[in-house]
Amino acid sequence: MSGQKTPNENRILQGDSARVLTTLPDGSVHCIVTSPPYYQQRDYSTQIQIGNEETPEEYVSALKQVFRECWRVLRPDGTLWLNLGDKYQDGNLLGLPWRAELCVLAGSPQNGVVLDPFVGSGTTAVVAQRLGRKYIGIDSNSEYCAITN
Numbered sequence: 108m109s110g111q112k113t114p115n116e117n118r119i120l121q122g123d124s125a126r127v128l129t130t131l132p133d134g135s136v137h138c139i140v141t142s143p144p145y146y147q148q149r150d151y152s153t154q155i156q157i158g159n160e161e162t163p164e165e166y167v168s169a170l171k172q173v174f175r176e177c178w179r180v181l182r183p184d185g186t187l188w189l190n191l192g193d194k195y196q197d198g199n200l201l202g203l204p205w206r207a208e209l210c211v212l213a214g215s216p217q218n219g220v221v222l223d224p225f226v227g228s229g230t231t232a233v234v235a236q237r238l239g240r241k242y243i244g245i246d247s248n249s250e251y252c253a254i255t256n
């Protein structure tokens with residue numbers, strides 16, 4: 108699928124990230140900023156959620172499938188910013204992805220495309236839009252997708 112046009116619309120896509128990513132063209136994204144689910148930390152209420160695998164090996168294997176596709180859709184000059192340090196405290200996210208602003212600024216040009224394959228409530232998308240970038244967000248949870256849209 109190389110050579111396909113860079114997407115020029117903001118999009119939130121619902122589904123399993125590893126599968127949904129296969130629908131995006133090769134080399135079409137400038138910057139990926141994401142905070143995947145932690146291992147056995149939270150229930151995101153979908154059958155296809157990552158994070159509740161029985162073993163850490165299965166968890167890592169699920170993440171590898173996603174990041175293999177991320178690698179494919181990233182442009183050769185693209186950047187990927189992975190936050191595995193996000194954490195809930197007193198029922199709220201500490202907000203480490205809120206620091207997405209610097210990653211988006213450093214990793215994409217004006218009108219560039221920013222992808223978050225675990226978009227959740229949409230921090231990356233909000234930051235991307237505020238900074239004049241296009242965004243693509245993917246999440247398995249339809250309620251998060253509705254909020255973010």
Ligand SMILES: C[S@@+](CC[C@H](N)C(=O)[O-])C[C@H]1O[C@@H](n2cnc3c(N)ncnc32)[C@H](O)[C@@H]1O
Binds near residue numbers: 143151158230246251
């Ligand atoms: C740590 S949260 C992301 C937080 C996000 N940065 C925010 O601003 O809310 C991880 C997200 O991954 C989603 N998720 C879990 N398994 C998934 C899968 N297989 N495919 C797509 N999204 C998934 C969950 O629904 C959750 O919204």
